Amino acid sequence: MFIQGSTIGDAETELFNINILERLSLSKIEGLLIRPLKSGDYDRGFLQLLTQLTEVGNVNREQFLNRFHMMRTTGSYYIIVVEDVSIGKIIASATLVAEQKFIHNCAMRGRLEDVVVNNKYRGKHLGKLVVNIVLQLARYLHCYKLSLDCKDHLIPFYESLGFKREPSNANYLNIRFPNENTTEQSHL
Ligand SMILES: CC(C)(COP(=O)(O)OP(=O)(O)OC[C@H]1O[C@@H](n2cnc3c(N)ncnc32)[C@H](O)[C@@H]1OP(=O)(O)O)[C@@H](O)C(=O)NCCC(=O)NCCS
Secondary structure, X not given: OOOOOOOOOOOOOEOOOOHHHHOOOOOOOOOEEEEEOEHHHHHHOHHHHHOOOOOOOOOOHHHHHXXXXXXXXXXXXXXXXXXXXXXXXXXXXXXXXXXXXXXXXXXXXXXXXXXXXXXXXXXXXXXHHHHHHHHHHHXXXXXXXXXXXXXXXXXXXXXXXXXXXXXXXXXXXXXXXXOOOOOOOOOO
């Protein structure tokens, strides 16, 4: 059963308008709900899922909601989640950040961020599914390109989805700013 919109918690706020997803061609998967992140996803294990990607820290409900509403206000964050309806848990997610530019006639650049699938659900093409949704969304929003950073071993995964390393333009440089509140530096 594929449900767009939720049967529970309809009073919750969505990060972005779900109607946008209805304009894309989404795969229908029995028992899974594909939708925008909602304010109530704090209780559906969204942050626990992100810990399978990188360190999250002790984010309380108030911090989560503050960040959620900040993201919602900017209108530039499209966090897609997949909910396993039978257990009411978020089991996969990917984010499109739509970056506003002056260049290219005030164009928009897309950035693919925070792709993660719960380890119990991996190998079932859910990673492919969430990245493909972000791809469609970036096209729908007229982004002129969609970029990502990833570890070497994931290059084949993203290449299989159409991403290409561009010769002479494939460098990725960072300056990391140590955070006094964390003992270990995250590498994502
Ligand atoms: C990377 C990740 C999202 C893939 O999710 P998944 O649901 O297991 O992937 P899929 O089942 O959609 O795989 C799609 C294809 O990519 C391949 N693939 C998946 N993970 C891969 C990996 N780590 N390396 C190489 N290929 C990979 C699969 O074999 C599959 O190939 P097929 O189409 O020929 O069958 C998941 O492993 C994950 O959440 N990892 C931890 C978080 C992370 O590293 N995220 C990426 C940050 S850039």
